[in-house]
Amino acid sequence: MSADASTPSRQPISGKALARARMRASLARNWREFRTQRDGMLGLIVLIFFVLLALTAPLYIHPDAFDVAQATGPSMAPPSLEFPLGTDENGLSLLPQVIWGSRTSLLVGFAATVISMLIGASVGIASGHFRGWGGATLERLTDWFLVIPFLPLVIVLATVLGRSLINVIIVIGITSWPGTARLVRAQTLTAETRPYVDRAKALGGGDWHVMSRHVLPNVMPLVMANTVLTVAIAILSETTLSFLGLGVPFAISWGSLIEGAFAHGAISAGAWWYLLPPGICVILVVLAFTLVGRALETVMNPRLRER
Amino acid sequence: MTVADPAAAALAEATQGRRPSGGMLRYTVRRVLTALGTVVFVIVVNFVLFRLLPGDPIGLYTRGRNVSAQQLVKLREQLNRPFLEQFLTYIRNPFSSTLSSTKYNQPVWDVIYPHIWPTVLLLGVSTILSTVIGIWLGIRSGWGRGTRFDQVTTGWTLILYAMPEFWLGMLLLLVFTGGTLAIPDLFPVNGMVTPGVDTSTPAGWLDVAWHLVLPATTLTLAYLAEYSLVMRSSLLDELGEDYLVTARAKGLRDAQVRRRHAVPNALLPTVTLIFLNIGFIVSGAITVETVYSWPGLGLLSYDALRGPDVPLLQALFLLFSLSVVLFNVIADVLYAVLDPRVRT
Amino acid sequence: MAELLEIRDLHVTYRTREGDVPAVRGVDLSLPAGRALGIAGESGCGKSTLASTVLRLQPPTARVSGQVLLQGTDVFEMRWGELRAARWAKASVVFQGALHSLNPVQRIGHQIAEPIRLHQPSTSSAEAGRRTGELLERVGLPARRAQSYPHQLSGGQRQRVMIAMALACSPQLLVADEPTTALDVMVQAQVLELLVGLVRDLDLGLLLISHDLSVLGTTCDEVAVMYAGRVVERAPQRDAFANPQHPYAAALAAAFPTVGDPHSRRAPTGLTGDPPDPTELPPGCTFHPRCPIAVEACTTLDPPLRPAGPGRVAACLRVGVDGRRLEPEEVA
Numbered sequence: 016m017s018a019d020a021s022t023p024s025r026q027p028i029s030g031k032a033l034a035r036a037r038m039r040a041s042l043a044r045n046w047r048e049f050r051t052q053r054d055g056m057l058g059l060i061v062l063i064f065f066v067l068l069a070l071t072a073p074l075y076i077h078p079d080a081f082d083v084a085q086a087t088g089p090s091m092a093p094p095s096l097e098f099p100l101g102t103d104e105n106g107l108s109l110l111p112q113v114i115w116g117s118r119t120s121l122l123v124g125f126a127a128t129v130i131s132m133l134i135g136a137s138v139g140i141a142s143g144h145f146r147g148w149g150g151a152t153l154e155r156l157t158d159w160f161l162v163i164p165f166l167p168l169v170i171v172l173a174t175v176l177g178r179s180l181i182n183v184i185i186v187i188g189i190t191s192w193p194g195t196a197r198l199v200r201a202q203t204l205t206a207e208t209r210p211y212v213d214r215a216k217a218l219g220g221g222d223w224h225v226m227s228r229h230v231l232p233n234v235m236p237l238v239m240a241n242t243v244l245t246v247a248i249a250i251l252s253e254t255t256l257s258f259l260g261l262g263v264p265f266a267i268s269w270g271s272l273i274e275g276a277f278a279h280g281a282i283s284a285g286a287w288w289y290l291l292p293p294g295i296c297v298i299l300v301v302l303a304f305t306l307v308g309r310a311l312e313t314v315m316n317p318r319l320r321e322r
Numbered sequence: 323m324t325v326a327d328p329a330a331a332a333l334a335e336a337t338q339g340r341r342p343s344g345g346m347l348r349y350t351v352r353r354v355l356t357a358l359g360t361v362v363f364v365i366v367v368n369f370v371l372f373r374l375l376p377g378d379p380i381g382l383y384t385r386g387r388n389v390s391a392q393q394l395v396k397l398r399e400q401l402n403r404p405f406l407e408q409f410l411t412y413i414r415n416p417f418s419s420t421l422s423s424t425k426y427n428q429p430v431w432d433v434i435y436p437h438i439w440p441t442v443l444l445l446g447v448s449t450i451l452s453t454v455i456g457i458w459l460g461i462r463s464g465w466g467r468g469t470r471f472d473q474v475t476t477g478w479t480l481i482l483y484a485m486p487e488f489w490l491g492m493l494l495l496l497v498f499t500g501g502t503l504a505i506p507d508l509f510p511v512n513g514m515v516t517p518g519v520d521t522s523t524p525a526g527w528l529d530v531a532w533h534l535v536l537p538a539t540t541l542t543l544a545y546l547a548e549y550s551l552v553m554r555s556s557l558l559d560e561l562g563e564d565y566l567v568t569a570r571a572k573g574l575r576d577a578q579v580r581r582r583h584a585v586p587n588a589l590l591p592t593v594t595l596i597f598l599n600i601g602f603i604v605s606g607a608i609t610v611e612t613v614y615s616w617p618g619l620g621l622l623s624y625d626a627l628r629g630p631d632v633p634l635l636q637a638l639f640l641l642f643s644l645s646v647v648l649f650n651v652i653a654d655v656l657y658a659v660l661d662p663r664v665r666t
Numbered sequence: 667m668a669e670l671l672e673i674r675d676l677h678v679t680y681r682t683r684e685g686d687v688p689a690v691r692g693v694d695l696s697l698p699a700g701r702a703l704g705i706a707g708e709s710g711c712g713k714s715t716l717a718s719t720v721l722r723l724q725p726p727t728a729r730v731s732g733q734v735l736l737q738g739t740d741v742f743e744m745r746w747g748e749l750r751a752a753r754w755a756k757a758s759v760v761f762q763g764a765l766h767s768l769n770p771v772q773r774i775g776h777q778i779a780e781p782i783r784l785h786q787p788s789t790s791s792a793e794a795g796r797r798t799g800e801l802l803e804r805v806g807l808p809a810r811r812a813q814s815y816p817h818q819l820s821g822g823q824r825q826r827v828m829i830a831m832a833l834a835c836s837p838q839l840l841v842a843d844e845p846t847t848a849l850d851v852m853v854q855a856q857v858l859e860l861l862v863g864l865v866r867d868l869d870l871g872l873l874l875i876s877h878d879l880s881v882l883g884t885t886c887d888e889v890a891v892m893y894a895g896r897v898v899e900r901a902p903q904r905d906a907f908a909n910p911q912h913p914y915a916a917a918l919a920a921a922f923p924t925v926g927d928p929h930s931r932r933a934p935t936g937l938t939g940d941p942p943d944p945t946e947l948p949p950g951c952t953f954h955p956r957c958p959i960a961v962e963a964c965t966t967l968d969p970p971l972r973p974a975g976p977g978r979v980a981a982c983l984r985v986g987v988d989g990r991r992l993e994p995e996e997v998a
Contacts (some may be wrong), residue, residue, distance in 0.1 A: 044468070102434060144371070155359075158360075159360055159363045159364075162360050162601075162643070162646055162647055162650055163364065163367070163601070163602055163643050163646070164362075164600070164601035164602075164604045164605060164606065164643060164645075164646045165602065165605050165606075165644045166608050166609075167604065167623070167637070167638065167639045167642040168606075170608075170623065170627060170635065170637050170639075171371055171635065171636075172371075173452045174627070174630045174632070174635060175371055195412065210606030247484070251484075251486060254486050254489075255486060255488070255605070255609060258486070258488055258625065259612070259624065259627060260607075260628075261627070270486075271487070273486070273489055276492065277488075277613065279494060281496075282492055282496050282499075285496065287496055290489070290493065290496060291493075291613070292490055293489075294486065294489040294493070297484070297485075297486055297489070298481060298484045299484075299486050301483075301484035302480060302481060302484040305483070305484060306480075311338060326872045351947065365966065366822065370696075395795055452978075483835045563766050564761060564766040564767040565766055565767055565768055565770070567723060567761070567767075568761060568767050568769075568831075569769070570723060570753075571721055571753055571754065571758070571759050572753060572758075572780060572781040572784060573750040573751065573752075573753035573754050573755070573784055573785065574750075574751065574780075583769050583772075586771055587769070587770065587771055587773075590771075660771070661771060662771055662815045662817075663770060663771070663815065663817050664769075
C-alpha cells in the first residue's frame with residue numbers, strides 16, 4: 016500500500032491488535048465499574064496492605080526475631096511498649112511473628128489457588144466440551160471428588176505425602192479444584208450453545224481451537240471471580256492445616272501461631288494477645304478476598320447490582 | 323451464574339444436576355445407584371491412598387508399639403501379599419481390618435464406636451440450631467434488603483464466614499472459662515462430662531448439656547453464617563419473580579406473600595445445601611472437638627494424626643466419606659420431595 | 667354513577683441509579699362498567715406500568731401522581747386494608763401466563779382457591795374446591811387439573827388458569843396485561859375468544875393491554891394507543907384499526923396484517939428507528955423523528971389530545987378536528 020497524498024494511508028489492522036485493543040477497553044470499563052463498588056475497593060485496599068506487608072517484611076524484620084536463643088522477653092507477657100503484641104511462650108515478641116506469618120499464609124493461599132484453578136478450569140472446560148465418554152468421565156470424577164469431605168481428605172493426603180511447603184500447596188490445590196471445575200463446566204455448556212461455536216466448528220475449528228479461543232475467553236470472567244474466592248478458602252485451609260500440625264514445618268504462619276497459642280496454654284493463661292492477632296489477620300484477609308470477589312462478580316453480572 | 327459470592331456459589335452447586343425424570347421412585351433409585359458408585363470409588367481411593375505410603379509400611383503400622391518378632395513376621399507377610407489380594411481382604415470388611423489400631427491395640431471399630439455418639443450429639447445440636455437461626459436471619463435480611471437489619475446481619479455473617487471456627491472456639495474459651503479475664507468462670511474448659519458424673523441420670527444430662535454449650539455455640543455460629551448468606555441470596559433471587567406480584571395482586575399481606583410464596587421457593591436450595599454441606603460440617607467437628615477436648619470422632623482423628631495411627635485414620639476417613647455420601651443421597655431425595663418440578 | 671375505572675392525569679416515574687425515568691406522562695382514561703377498553707403500544711410505551719397502577723401494583727421504585735379511581739375511590743388514597751380488600755374482589759389482573767406468574771411449587775387448584783379463602787374466609791375447603799372446579803370448567807379445563815403443577819401445563823392452559831384465577835372472587839373489572847403475547851397464534855385466538863366471551867357473559871369491565879392492534883380492534887369497545895407514556899389516539903372499536911389517524915397508530919395497525927382483510931394485502935410498512943429513550947425525549951412531538959408525515963411545526967409543538975372526529979381524539983398536529991388529514995400549511 017503506497018502512501019499517496021491523495022489517498023489516505025490505511026494500515027490493515029491485524030486481528031490480534033484489534034483483539035488487544037478491545038480487551039484493553041473492556042478492562043478499563045470493568046475497572047471503572049469496580050471502583051464504584053465500595054465494599055470491593057475496601058477489600059482491595061486491605062489486600063494490597065497485607066501483600067505489601069508480606070513482601071516487605073524481610074526488610075525490617077531480622078531472623079533473630081525468631082531465634083529462641085535470642086529471646087529477651089518474659090514468657091507470655093502482655094503487650095507493652097517494647098513488645099507491642101506481647102510475647103509468646105519463648106519470650107519472643109509476637110509482632111514480628113504475626114507479620115512474618117502473612118508470608119506463608121498468603122504464599123500458600125496464592126500458590127494452591129493457581130494449582131486449583133489450572134486443574135479446575137481445564138477439567139471444567141474439557142468435561143463441558145467433550146460429549147460422550149470423555150466428558151462424562153470427567154464429570155463423574157469431579158462429582159466424586161466433591162463428595163469426599165475436605166478435611167479428612169486433606170489429613171489423609173498430608174499424612175501420606177508428608178509435610179513440606181510444596182506438599183501443603185499441592186494438598187490444598189488438589190482438594191479445591193472440584194468446586195471450580197463444576198462451575199466452569201456449567202458455564203462451558205452454556206457457552207457452547209452459542210452460535211459462534213457452531214460456526215467455528217463448521218469452519219473446521221478443532222477441539223483445542225474451540226476450547227482455547229472461544230470457550231476460554233468466555234469463561235475467563237467467571238474463573239477470575241472464582242479465583243479470588245478460592246484464595247480465601249485456601250488461606251483458611253492452610254490455617255486449619257497448620258492448626259492441626261499438618262502445615263509447613265518450621266514455618267511461621269497465622270495458623271501455626273494459633274496452634275502455638277493452643278498448644279502452649281495461652282487460653283488458660285489468659286494470653287489473649289497470642290490468640291487474637293493471627294486470627295484477626297486471617298479474618299481480615301479472607302473477608303477482603305470475599306468482598307473483592309463479590310464486587311468482581313457484581314461487575315461481571317449486572318443483574319446482581321441491586322444486591 | 324454467581325461464583326465469587328460464596329453463598330450464591332454454594333446455591334448454584336446445590337441446584338445443579340437436578341434433572342427431571344419420570345417419577346419419584348425412578349429418581350430415588352437413580353440417586354442411590356450413583357451413590358453406590360461413589361461408595362465404591364471411596365473405598366478404592368481409601369485403600370489405594372494408604373498403600374501409597376512412602377517408606378517402610380511396617381514401620382508405619384507398628385510405630386511406637388512393642389511388637390513381637392512373630393507378629394512382625396506375620397505383618398510383613400500380610401503386606402507382601404499381592405496387591406489385589408490385599409484389596410479383596412480389605413473390602414470384605416473395611417472396618418474390622420486385620421490391622422488394628424496401632425495406638426489402642428484394638429480393632430479399629432472398637433476404638434471408633436464409643437466416639438460416635440458425642441459427635442452425633444454435638445453436630446446434631448449445632449446443625450439444628452444453625453439451620454433454624456441461619457434461615458431465619460437470611461429471610462429477615464433478604465426480605466428487608468438494604469435495611470439496617472440486613473446490613474448489620476450481612477456484615478456479621480460475612481465476618482463469621484471468614485473466621486476459622488477453631489479460633490472462634492478458643493476465643494470463647496478464653497472469655498468464658500477459667501476466670502482469667504474479668505468474666506467469671508462460666509463453663510467447663512474441656513471434655514463432655516465432669517469426671518465421676520453418671521450420664522444416665524438427669525443430673526448427668528445436665529452436666530453434659532453444660533459442657534455442650536460452648537462447643538455447640540462455636541459450631542452453630544460457624545455454620546449459620548453460610549446458611550444465612552445462602553438463604554438471603556436465594557430469597558433475593560425470588561424477589562423479582564412474577565408470581566409474587568400475582569400474590570400481592572390477590573390481596574395478600576406482605577408477610578403472607580413472604581411466608582406462603584417466596585420462602586417455600588427460596589428454601590429449596592438452602593435445604594439441600596445443608597445436607598450437601600455435611601463435608602464442611604465434618605471438618606468443623608474435627609477442629610472444634612480438638613479445641614474443647616470433646617471426646618468425639620473429631621478428637622479421635624486429631625489424636626490419630628499424632629501417631630500417625632494409620633489404620634485408625636483409614637477407618638475414620640472411610641466413615642466420614644460414607645456419611646457424606648449418605649447425606650448427599652438424602653439431600654437429593656429431599657430436593658425431589660420439596661420441588662415438584664424435579665420429580666414429575 | 668361513577669365510572670368503573672377512571673384515570674386522571676396519571677404520571678408514573680421510575681427512580682433509577684441513572685436518574686428519573688418517566689414511564690407515564692399524563693394519561694386520562696375512563697371505562698364504564700361492562701365495557702372493554704384496549705390499550706395498544708410498543709414495549710416501553712408505559713402501558714404495562716399504567717395497568718399496574720390500577721391495583722397499586724407498580725414497582726416500589728415508581729413515583730406516582732394523579733388519580734386512579736376504582737368505582738369512585740382513588741386507590742392511592744385507600745388505606746392498606748381497603749386496598750387489599752379491593753384487590754381481586756373488585757378488580758383482578760390476568761398477567762401473561764408465563765411459567766413465572768404462577769407459584770411453581772404449588773398446585774394450581776390451591777392457587778386459584780387462595781383468593782377465595784382470603785376474601786371469603788368462611789368458605790370451607792370443600793366449597794373452595796367446588797368453586798375451583800367450576801372456574802376451571804368455565805375456562806375450558808377439566809376440574810381434575812386442579813391437582814397439577816404449573817410446569818405440567820401448556821402455555822395456553824396456564825393462561826386459562828390465570829383467567830380462572832382472576833375470576834375467582836367475581837370482580838367487576840378485569841385487567842389483562844398482554845394475555846396472549848407468549849402464545850401460538852391459534853391458541854391466542856382461543857384465549858381471546860374465551861376472555862371476550864366471559865366478559866360479555868359476566869358483564870365485566872375489561873382493560874386489555876396488547877401491542878397487537880388488530881386484536882384490540884376486534885374485541886374492545888374502545889381502543890387507546892400509547893406512545894412514550896402518553897395516549898396519542900383514542901377511537902371506537904374498528905376505527906382504531908381500520909382507520910387510524912395518528913401516524914403511529916397507523917404504523918401499528920399496518921404491522922399486524924389480518925388474514926383475509928384486503929387492507930393487509932399491502933406489504934406491511936415498518937417504522938424506522940426505535941422508541942425514544944424516556945430520559946431523552948425529543949422536543950415537540952415525541953413521535954416526530956420516526957413520523958412519515960412530520961412537518962416543521964412538529965419539532966417544536968407538542969400536540970395535545972384533541973377531538974378528531976365523532977368519538978375520537980388524537981394527538982397530532984396534522985389531524986384536524988373533523989378527522990381530516992391536514993396539509994402542512996394548514997397546521998396551526
